[in-house]
Ligand code: SF4
Protein backbone atom coordinates (compact mmCIF):
# COMPACT_ATOMS: atom_id res chain seq x y z
CA UNK A 1 0.00 0.00 0.00
CA UNK A 2 1.34 3.40 -0.96
CA UNK A 3 -0.20 6.52 0.51
CA UNK A 4 0.40 10.25 0.35
CA UNK A 5 1.69 11.69 3.60
CA UNK A 6 1.03 15.09 5.14
CA UNK A 7 3.10 15.17 8.35
CA UNK A 8 2.20 18.75 9.31
CA UNK A 9 4.43 21.15 11.25
CA UNK A 10 4.10 19.66 14.74
CA UNK A 11 5.31 16.23 13.68
CA UNK A 12 8.52 17.84 12.47
CA UNK A 13 8.94 19.70 15.75
CA UNK A 14 7.41 19.24 19.18
CA UNK A 15 5.61 16.00 18.21
CA UNK A 16 8.67 14.43 16.60
CA UNK A 17 8.32 11.09 18.39
CA UNK A 18 4.80 10.73 17.03
CA UNK A 19 6.25 10.92 13.52
CA UNK A 20 8.99 8.41 14.33
CA UNK A 21 6.72 5.85 15.93
CA UNK A 22 4.13 6.16 13.17
CA UNK A 23 6.75 5.60 10.47
CA UNK A 24 8.17 2.57 12.29
CA UNK A 25 4.68 1.11 12.74
CA UNK A 26 3.74 1.59 9.11
CA UNK A 27 7.03 0.14 7.95
CA UNK A 28 6.27 -3.00 9.94
CA UNK A 29 2.85 -3.09 8.30
CA UNK A 30 4.44 -2.67 4.87
CA UNK A 31 2.66 0.57 4.16
CA UNK A 32 4.73 3.07 2.18
CA UNK A 33 4.27 6.77 2.76
CA UNK A 34 5.23 9.36 0.13
CA UNK A 35 5.48 12.78 1.68
CA UNK A 36 3.76 15.53 -0.31
CA UNK A 37 6.64 17.45 -1.85
CA UNK A 38 6.86 21.06 -0.63
CA UNK A 39 3.80 20.84 1.61
CA UNK A 40 2.93 23.92 3.64
CA UNK A 41 1.20 24.51 6.99
CA UNK A 42 -2.57 23.93 7.14
CA UNK A 43 -3.05 27.15 9.16
CA UNK A 44 -4.47 25.26 12.17
CA UNK A 45 -6.77 27.21 14.47
CA UNK A 46 -5.07 30.54 13.76
CA UNK A 47 -6.04 30.76 10.10
CA UNK A 48 -9.74 30.18 10.69
CA UNK A 49 -9.65 32.79 13.43
CA UNK A 50 -8.25 35.30 10.94
CA UNK A 51 -9.87 34.85 7.56
CA UNK A 52 -12.29 32.28 6.20
CA UNK A 53 -10.71 32.15 2.74
CA UNK A 54 -7.14 31.93 4.01
CA UNK A 55 -8.27 29.08 6.26
CA UNK A 56 -9.40 27.13 3.19
CA UNK A 57 -6.66 28.22 0.80
CA UNK A 58 -3.78 26.98 3.00
CA UNK A 59 -5.00 23.36 3.17
CA UNK A 60 -6.23 23.57 -0.45
CA UNK A 61 -2.67 24.28 -1.62
CA UNK A 62 -1.64 20.92 -0.15
CA UNK A 63 -4.60 19.08 -1.62
CA UNK A 64 -3.70 20.44 -5.05
CA UNK A 65 -0.02 19.52 -4.64
CA UNK A 66 -0.95 15.97 -3.63
CA UNK A 67 -3.20 15.63 -6.64
CA UNK A 68 -0.50 16.97 -8.96
CA UNK A 69 1.91 14.44 -7.50
CA UNK A 70 -0.46 11.62 -8.39
CA UNK A 71 -1.86 10.87 -4.95
CA UNK A 72 -5.47 9.92 -4.27
CA UNK A 73 -5.30 9.23 -0.52
CA UNK A 74 -3.38 11.19 2.08
CA UNK A 75 -2.69 10.38 5.68
CA UNK A 76 -2.72 13.30 8.13
CA UNK A 77 -1.75 12.02 11.61
CA UNK A 78 -2.17 15.37 13.41
CA UNK A 79 -5.83 15.81 14.38
CA UNK A 80 -5.81 19.53 13.55
CA UNK A 81 -4.26 18.99 10.10
CA UNK A 82 -6.70 16.16 9.40
CA UNK A 83 -9.60 18.37 10.39
CA UNK A 84 -8.51 21.38 8.34
CA UNK A 85 -7.87 19.24 5.24
CA UNK A 86 -11.21 17.46 5.59
CA UNK A 87 -13.17 20.67 6.23
CA UNK A 88 -11.49 22.34 3.26
CA UNK A 89 -12.26 19.45 0.95
CA UNK A 90 -15.88 19.50 2.10
CA UNK A 91 -16.22 23.27 1.63
CA UNK A 92 -14.58 23.27 -1.80
CA UNK A 93 -16.90 20.50 -2.94
CA UNK A 94 -20.09 21.99 -1.50
CA UNK A 95 -19.71 25.76 -1.34
CA UNK A 96 -19.28 27.37 -4.71
CA UNK A 97 -18.55 30.88 -3.42
CA UNK A 98 -15.80 29.53 -1.18
CA UNK A 99 -14.37 27.43 -4.00
CA UNK A 100 -14.24 30.43 -6.36
CA UNK A 101 -12.56 32.56 -3.69
CA UNK A 102 -9.96 29.89 -3.03
CA UNK A 103 -9.34 29.28 -6.73
CA UNK A 104 -8.75 33.02 -7.18
CA UNK A 105 -6.22 33.05 -4.37
CA UNK A 106 -4.43 29.93 -5.58
CA UNK A 107 -4.75 30.96 -9.23
CA UNK A 108 -5.55 27.32 -10.01
CA UNK A 109 -8.82 25.49 -10.55
CA UNK A 110 -9.69 22.97 -7.88
CA UNK A 111 -10.79 19.45 -8.60
CA UNK A 112 -11.55 16.82 -6.01
CA UNK A 113 -10.49 13.20 -5.86
CA UNK A 114 -8.59 13.05 -2.61
CA UNK A 115 -9.40 10.89 0.36
CA UNK A 116 -8.08 12.19 3.69
CA UNK A 117 -7.38 9.72 6.45
CA UNK A 118 -6.61 10.23 10.11
CA UNK A 119 -4.73 7.48 11.91
CA UNK A 120 -7.76 5.68 13.25
CA UNK A 121 -9.21 5.60 9.75
CA UNK A 122 -5.86 4.51 8.33
CA UNK A 123 -5.65 1.48 10.63
CA UNK A 124 -9.20 0.49 9.69
CA UNK A 125 -8.30 1.07 6.03
CA UNK A 126 -5.31 -1.27 6.30
CA UNK A 127 -7.61 -3.77 7.97
CA UNK A 128 -7.62 -4.76 11.63
CA UNK A 129 -7.24 -8.54 10.89
CA UNK A 130 -4.17 -7.77 8.73
CA UNK A 131 -2.59 -5.75 11.54
CA UNK A 132 -3.51 -8.36 14.13
CA UNK A 133 -1.54 -11.00 12.30
CA UNK A 134 1.60 -8.91 12.52
CA UNK A 135 1.42 -8.11 16.22
CA UNK A 136 4.35 -9.72 18.01
CA UNK A 137 3.66 -8.80 21.59
CA UNK A 138 0.31 -8.77 23.36
CA UNK A 139 -0.30 -5.62 25.38
CA UNK A 140 -2.82 -6.98 27.86
CA UNK A 141 -0.88 -5.32 30.71
CA UNK A 142 -2.12 -1.92 29.51
CA UNK A 143 -5.48 -0.43 30.32
CA UNK A 144 -5.76 2.31 27.74
CA UNK A 145 -8.33 5.09 27.72
CA UNK A 146 -8.84 6.27 24.15
CA UNK A 147 -8.88 10.01 23.71
CA UNK A 148 -10.22 11.42 20.45
CA UNK A 149 -10.52 15.05 21.48
CA UNK A 150 -12.39 17.46 19.23
CA UNK A 151 -10.97 17.41 15.79
CA UNK A 152 -11.12 13.75 14.84
CA UNK A 153 -14.86 13.56 15.34
CA UNK A 154 -16.26 17.07 14.80
CA UNK A 155 -18.01 18.35 12.78
CA UNK A 156 -19.64 14.98 12.36
CA UNK A 157 -21.16 15.73 8.96
CA UNK A 158 -17.63 16.19 7.61
CA UNK A 159 -15.43 13.77 9.55
CA UNK A 160 -18.34 11.36 9.82
CA UNK A 161 -16.33 8.17 10.36
CA UNK A 162 -17.70 7.51 13.82
CA UNK A 163 -20.22 8.75 16.37
CA UNK A 164 -19.38 12.31 17.46
CA UNK A 165 -20.31 11.83 21.13
CA UNK A 166 -19.37 8.20 21.68
CA UNK A 167 -16.88 7.02 19.08
CA UNK A 168 -15.43 3.52 19.36
CA UNK A 169 -13.19 3.19 16.28
CA UNK A 170 -9.98 3.83 18.27
CA UNK A 171 -10.95 1.28 20.90
CA UNK A 172 -11.36 -1.30 18.14
CA UNK A 173 -7.81 -0.54 16.99
CA UNK A 174 -6.13 -0.76 20.41
CA UNK A 175 -8.06 -3.90 21.34
CA UNK A 176 -6.42 -5.96 18.59
CA UNK A 177 -3.26 -5.77 20.71
CA UNK A 178 -4.96 -7.96 23.32
CA UNK A 179 -5.85 -5.15 25.70
CA UNK A 180 -9.27 -3.98 26.81
CA UNK A 181 -9.91 -0.26 26.40
CA UNK A 182 -11.78 1.20 29.32
CA UNK A 183 -14.95 3.21 28.99
CA UNK A 184 -14.73 6.79 30.22
CA UNK A 185 -16.60 10.04 29.83
CA UNK A 186 -13.94 12.35 28.48
CA UNK A 187 -12.96 10.92 25.14
CA UNK A 188 -14.34 13.76 23.04
CA UNK A 189 -13.89 16.57 25.58
CA UNK A 190 -11.80 19.57 24.51
CA UNK A 191 -8.29 19.90 25.99
CA UNK A 192 -8.05 23.58 25.01
CA UNK A 193 -4.91 23.02 22.92
CA UNK A 194 -5.34 26.18 20.87
CA UNK A 195 -4.71 28.16 24.06
CA UNK A 196 -1.53 26.36 25.12
CA UNK A 197 0.65 29.43 24.57
CA UNK A 198 -1.64 32.31 25.54
CA UNK A 199 -3.71 30.69 28.30
CA UNK A 200 -1.72 27.85 29.80
CA UNK A 201 -3.94 27.87 32.90
CA UNK A 202 -7.06 27.09 30.87
CA UNK A 203 -5.32 24.21 29.13
CA UNK A 204 -4.00 22.91 32.44
CA UNK A 205 -7.46 22.96 33.92
CA UNK A 206 -9.18 21.37 30.93
CA UNK A 207 -6.53 18.66 30.70
CA UNK A 208 -6.35 18.00 34.45
CA UNK A 209 -10.11 17.56 34.50
CA UNK A 210 -9.62 14.40 32.51
CA UNK A 211 -6.96 12.77 34.63
CA UNK A 212 -8.82 11.89 37.85
CA UNK A 213 -11.63 10.03 36.02
CA UNK A 214 -8.96 8.28 34.00
CA UNK A 215 -7.01 7.27 37.08
CA UNK A 216 -9.92 6.17 39.22
CA UNK A 217 -10.72 3.50 36.68
CA UNK A 218 -7.08 2.31 37.01
CA UNK A 219 -6.21 3.42 33.53
CA UNK A 220 -2.55 3.40 32.87
CA UNK A 221 -2.33 5.22 29.58
CA UNK A 222 -4.22 7.65 27.45
CA UNK A 223 -3.91 7.27 23.72
CA UNK A 224 -4.76 9.93 21.23
CA UNK A 225 -4.16 10.67 17.63
CA UNK B 226 -35.89 50.36 12.61
CA UNK B 227 -33.11 48.77 14.58
CA UNK B 228 -32.48 45.05 14.57
CA UNK B 229 -34.05 44.45 17.99
CA UNK B 230 -37.41 45.92 17.00
CA UNK B 231 -37.26 44.00 13.81
CA UNK B 232 -36.59 40.78 15.68
CA UNK B 233 -39.52 41.38 17.99
CA UNK B 234 -41.86 42.00 15.09
CA UNK B 235 -40.96 38.93 13.13
CA UNK B 236 -40.45 36.92 16.29
CA UNK B 237 -44.12 37.19 17.22
CA UNK B 238 -45.32 36.06 13.83
CA UNK B 239 -44.34 32.51 14.68
CA UNK B 240 -43.47 31.85 11.07
CA UNK B 241 -39.93 30.49 10.92
CA UNK B 242 -39.67 31.38 7.23
CA UNK B 243 -40.18 35.02 8.16
CA UNK B 244 -37.57 34.86 10.88
CA UNK B 245 -34.74 35.54 8.48
CA UNK B 246 -34.28 39.03 9.83
CA UNK B 247 -31.60 40.00 7.32
CA UNK B 248 -34.17 39.77 4.56
CA UNK B 249 -36.27 42.33 6.38
CA UNK B 250 -33.72 44.97 7.18
CA UNK B 251 -30.69 44.15 5.03
CA UNK B 252 -28.24 45.01 7.76
CA UNK B 253 -24.69 45.21 6.37
CA UNK B 254 -23.21 43.52 9.47
CA UNK B 255 -25.60 40.58 9.14
CA UNK B 256 -25.05 40.47 5.39
CA UNK B 257 -21.29 40.20 5.92
CA UNK B 258 -21.73 37.56 8.60
CA UNK B 259 -23.93 35.51 6.28
CA UNK B 260 -21.46 35.90 3.43
CA UNK B 261 -18.70 34.46 5.64
CA UNK B 262 -20.60 31.70 7.39
CA UNK B 263 -23.50 30.96 5.05
CA UNK B 264 -25.91 31.04 7.98
CA UNK B 265 -28.31 33.55 9.50
CA UNK B 266 -27.82 34.21 13.24
CA UNK B 267 -31.62 34.41 13.56
CA UNK B 268 -31.58 30.65 13.16
CA UNK B 269 -30.50 30.30 16.80
CA UNK B 270 -33.49 30.10 19.17
CA UNK B 271 -31.44 30.64 22.34
CA UNK B 272 -31.97 27.27 23.99
CA UNK B 273 -28.47 27.43 25.55
CA UNK B 274 -27.47 23.86 24.80
CA UNK B 275 -24.26 25.10 23.17
CA UNK B 276 -23.19 26.97 26.29
CA UNK B 277 -23.99 24.04 28.57
CA UNK B 278 -21.29 21.98 26.89
CA UNK B 279 -18.79 24.73 26.12
CA UNK B 280 -15.40 23.98 27.71
CA UNK B 281 -14.41 27.65 28.04
CA UNK B 282 -17.74 28.91 29.38
CA UNK B 283 -16.37 29.10 32.93
CA UNK B 284 -13.47 31.32 31.85
CA UNK B 285 -15.38 33.68 29.56
CA UNK B 286 -17.49 36.73 30.38
CA UNK B 287 -20.45 35.77 28.19
CA UNK B 288 -22.01 32.42 27.45
CA UNK B 289 -21.54 31.67 23.73
CA UNK B 290 -25.28 31.85 23.03
CA UNK B 291 -25.33 35.32 24.59
CA UNK B 292 -22.86 36.51 21.96
CA UNK B 293 -25.30 35.27 19.32
CA UNK B 294 -28.07 37.11 21.16
CA UNK B 295 -26.10 40.37 21.07
CA UNK B 296 -25.87 40.03 17.31
CA UNK B 297 -29.56 39.16 16.99
CA UNK B 298 -30.40 42.32 18.90
CA UNK B 299 -28.00 44.51 16.94
CA UNK B 300 -25.45 45.03 19.71
CA UNK B 301 -22.59 44.29 17.35
CA UNK B 302 -19.81 46.01 19.27
CA UNK B 303 -20.83 44.24 22.44
CA UNK B 304 -20.59 40.93 20.61
CA UNK B 305 -17.22 41.70 19.03
CA UNK B 306 -15.78 42.99 22.30
CA UNK B 307 -16.82 39.99 24.35
CA UNK B 308 -13.79 37.99 25.42
CA UNK B 309 -15.81 34.84 24.72
CA UNK B 310 -15.11 35.42 21.03
CA UNK B 311 -11.37 35.02 21.57
CA UNK B 312 -11.54 32.44 24.35
CA UNK B 313 -13.58 30.11 22.15
CA UNK B 314 -11.27 27.17 21.57
CA UNK B 315 -12.96 26.15 18.32
CA UNK B 316 -13.81 22.72 19.71
CA UNK B 317 -17.14 22.61 17.81
CA UNK B 318 -18.97 20.86 20.62
CA UNK B 319 -21.63 23.56 20.31
CA UNK B 320 -22.06 23.11 16.57
CA UNK B 321 -22.39 19.36 16.91
CA UNK B 322 -25.10 19.60 19.55
CA UNK B 323 -27.21 22.50 18.31
CA UNK B 324 -30.82 21.43 17.73
CA UNK B 325 -31.10 24.13 15.06
CA UNK B 326 -27.92 23.07 13.24
CA UNK B 327 -26.42 26.48 13.89
CA UNK B 328 -22.67 26.21 13.41
CA UNK B 329 -21.73 28.37 16.39
CA UNK B 330 -18.00 27.60 16.12
CA UNK B 331 -18.05 29.06 12.63
CA UNK B 332 -20.01 32.06 13.91
CA UNK B 333 -17.22 32.62 16.48
CA UNK B 334 -14.61 32.42 13.70
CA UNK B 335 -16.51 35.10 11.82
CA UNK B 336 -16.73 37.28 14.97
CA UNK B 337 -12.93 37.14 15.28
CA UNK B 338 -12.46 37.92 11.61
CA UNK B 339 -14.97 40.79 11.62
CA UNK B 340 -13.69 42.20 14.91
CA UNK B 341 -10.12 42.29 13.62
CA UNK B 342 -11.24 43.96 10.41
CA UNK B 343 -13.03 46.64 12.42
CA UNK B 344 -10.02 47.13 14.72
CA UNK B 345 -12.11 46.25 17.76
CA UNK B 346 -10.06 46.49 20.94
CA UNK B 347 -10.25 43.24 22.86
CA UNK B 348 -9.01 42.32 26.32
CA UNK B 349 -7.69 39.06 24.88
CA UNK B 350 -4.49 40.59 23.57
CA UNK B 351 -2.43 37.49 24.29
CA UNK B 352 -4.66 35.23 22.23
CA UNK B 353 -4.58 37.71 19.36
CA UNK B 354 -0.77 37.95 19.66
CA UNK B 355 -0.51 34.16 19.54
CA UNK B 356 -2.57 33.85 16.35
CA UNK B 357 -0.66 36.70 14.69
CA UNK B 358 2.71 35.18 15.59
CA UNK B 359 1.62 31.76 14.34
CA UNK B 360 0.36 33.10 11.01
CA UNK B 361 3.46 35.26 10.48
CA UNK B 362 5.64 32.14 10.56
CA UNK B 363 3.50 30.54 7.88
CA UNK B 364 3.61 33.65 5.77
CA UNK B 365 7.39 33.97 6.02
CA UNK B 366 8.39 30.29 5.91
CA UNK B 367 5.42 28.39 4.47
CA UNK B 368 5.37 26.33 7.66
CA UNK B 369 4.90 27.05 11.29
CA UNK B 370 8.16 27.51 13.15
CA UNK B 371 7.68 26.99 16.85
CA UNK B 372 10.80 28.83 18.00
CA UNK B 373 10.13 31.88 15.81
CA UNK B 374 6.48 31.89 16.79
CA UNK B 375 7.20 31.85 20.52
CA UNK B 376 9.87 34.54 20.12
CA UNK B 377 7.51 36.84 18.23
CA UNK B 378 4.76 36.13 20.76
CA UNK B 379 7.05 36.98 23.66
CA UNK B 380 8.10 40.25 22.08
CA UNK B 381 4.49 41.17 21.35
CA UNK B 382 3.28 40.41 24.87
CA UNK B 383 6.52 41.15 26.77
CA UNK B 384 5.86 37.90 28.59
CA UNK B 385 9.53 37.04 28.23
CA UNK B 386 10.23 34.39 30.84
CA UNK B 387 7.20 32.11 30.72
CA UNK B 388 8.12 28.51 29.80
CA UNK B 389 11.77 29.33 29.03
CA UNK B 390 12.76 26.48 31.34
CA UNK B 391 11.34 24.09 28.73
CA UNK B 392 13.69 25.30 25.99
CA UNK B 393 16.95 23.41 26.83
CA UNK B 394 15.12 20.06 27.11
CA UNK B 395 13.26 20.59 23.85
CA UNK B 396 16.46 21.64 22.07
CA UNK B 397 18.40 18.61 23.29
CA UNK B 398 15.63 16.26 22.17
CA UNK B 399 15.59 17.87 18.72
CA UNK B 400 12.05 19.13 19.19
CA UNK B 401 12.87 22.79 18.68
CA UNK B 402 14.94 24.21 15.87
CA UNK B 403 16.33 27.70 16.07
CA UNK B 404 16.19 28.25 12.32
CA UNK B 405 12.98 27.81 10.33
CA UNK B 406 12.63 25.20 7.63
CA UNK B 407 11.46 27.15 4.62
CA UNK B 408 9.49 25.56 1.82
CA UNK B 409 10.75 25.83 -1.79
CA UNK B 410 7.83 27.75 -3.24
CA UNK B 411 7.33 30.29 -0.45
CA UNK B 412 5.62 32.80 -2.72
CA UNK B 413 2.74 30.46 -3.41
CA UNK B 414 1.90 30.61 0.30
CA UNK B 415 2.63 34.29 0.80
CA UNK B 416 0.10 35.30 -1.83
CA UNK B 417 -2.70 33.46 0.03
CA UNK B 418 -2.43 36.07 2.77
CA UNK B 419 -3.65 38.75 0.36
CA UNK B 420 -7.23 38.32 1.62
CA UNK B 421 -6.27 38.84 5.21
CA UNK B 422 -4.42 42.10 4.65
S1 SF4 C 1 -27.62 25.31 20.83
FE1 SF4 C 1 -28.03 26.31 18.87
S2 SF4 C 1 -30.12 27.14 19.04
FE2 SF4 C 1 -29.44 26.60 21.10
S3 SF4 C 1 -28.61 28.56 21.90
FE3 SF4 C 1 -26.89 27.42 21.02
S4 SF4 C 1 -26.71 28.12 18.91
FE4 SF4 C 1 -28.73 28.74 19.67
Ligand code: SF4
Nearest residue numbers: 279313314316317319
Ligand atom coordinates in the same frame (compact mmCIF):
# COMPACT_ATOMS: atom_id res chain seq x y z
S1 SF4 D 1 -16.45 25.99 19.64
FE1 SF4 D 1 -16.09 27.68 21.02
S2 SF4 D 1 -18.11 28.34 21.68
FE2 SF4 D 1 -18.36 26.30 20.78
S3 SF4 D 1 -18.25 24.92 22.54
FE3 SF4 D 1 -16.18 25.07 21.68
S4 SF4 D 1 -15.17 26.70 22.83
FE4 SF4 D 1 -17.39 26.88 23.22
